Amino acid sequence: MKAVSKPKALVKLFISAKKKSIRGELVLITGSGHGLGRATAYEFAKHQCNLVLWDINKDGVEETAEECRRLGATAHAFVVDCSKRKDIYKTAEKVKEEIGDVSILMNNAGVVAPIDVVSTDDHDIQKIFEVNIIAHHWTTKAFVPTMMRNNHGHVITVASTGGHIVIPFVVPYCSSKFAAVGFHRALTAELTALGKHGVKTSCVCPMFIKSGFVKNPSSRIMPPMEPEYVAKQVMKGILTNERMIFIPPLLKFILMLDRLLPDRAAAALWGLHEIKFDYVIGYKDEEN
Incomplete structure (x- = not known):
């Protein structure tokens, strides 16, 4: 039996994965009031999902919900501060009691502070970690146990290219x-x-997105992308249960080179990209 299964597994590597249906799933997206969160909510709406939308911005999340309804989906908007554990747990209980069990969880909310690490305010560093990673633990504890009991669900973690390579002047962000x-x-x-093989996971790692997250982003080889394009790529990955979703796909190859090349060559590789964005340098050498 083992001798037969290995060739089958090898063949599967070269065959496009079959897309699953997510129609009717209850999807919760954090940070869905703008940018990638909003664009991905629209993609889920087009697949006739039921949506639970969280964001700290009331107007933004309600606008997203309204458009999702126009697209034919059921959408519920909640104002949630993902830097606050109690806020997450309280709203999660309300969702479970009033709407139902979340079967797709997308941890998308994120914050950044483009400034040298020495000059970054302590509160900003703490909030970056609270929103970008600690909140994932609270949402997971709130919603994933039901997925595990049902052996059905999907957890999507929105990371970044900055979760694989280091970029100056966003040290806390890259760390998170x-x-x-x-x-x-x-x-x-x-x-x-x-x-729990029925509970799938995906990690989304995009390059720059034109969402205002950072100002004036640019890259010679991988220019900033529209949120709508990124959302479509995210949805393709979700529907095929792709574990690591690199956007654009070229990024996967570049990251492989980064790991294989000597340090100097890897540094030269990233130098060719000319990655730029607006940032502040508050640090100054002390005068003797």
Whole structure:
């Protein structure tokens, strides 16, 4: 039996994965008031999902919900501060009591502070970690147990290229996104160890998105992408249960080179990209 299964597994590597149906699933997206969260909500709406939308911005999340309804989906908007554990748990209980069991969880909310790490305000560093990674643990504890009992669901972690490579002047952000990638991988391994193969996981790692997250982003080889394009790529990955979704796809190849090349060559590789965005340098050498 083992001799037969290995060739089958090898053949599957070269065959496009079959897309699953997510029609009727209850999807919760954090940070869905703008940018990628909003664009992905629209994609889920087009697949006739039921949506639970969280964001700290009341007007933004309600606008997203209204458009999702126009697209034919059921959408519920909640104002939630993902930096606050109690706010997450309280709203999660309300969702479960009033709407139902979430079967697709997309941890998308994120914050950034483009400034040198020495000059970054302590509160900003703390909030970056609270929103970008610690909140994932609270949403997971709130919603994933039901997925595990049903052995059905999908957890999507929105990380970043900054979760695989280092970028100056966003040190706390990169640190939190490296943690998000690790969270995804560890959660995936734990679900497998528990035999919960029906609960799928995906990690989204995009390059710059034109969402205003950082100002004036640019890259010579991989220019900033529209949120709508990224959302479509995210949906393709979700529907085929892709574990690591790199956007654009070229990014996967570049990251492989980064790991294989010597340090100098890897640095030269990223130098060719000319990655730029607006940031502040508050640090100054002390005068003697």
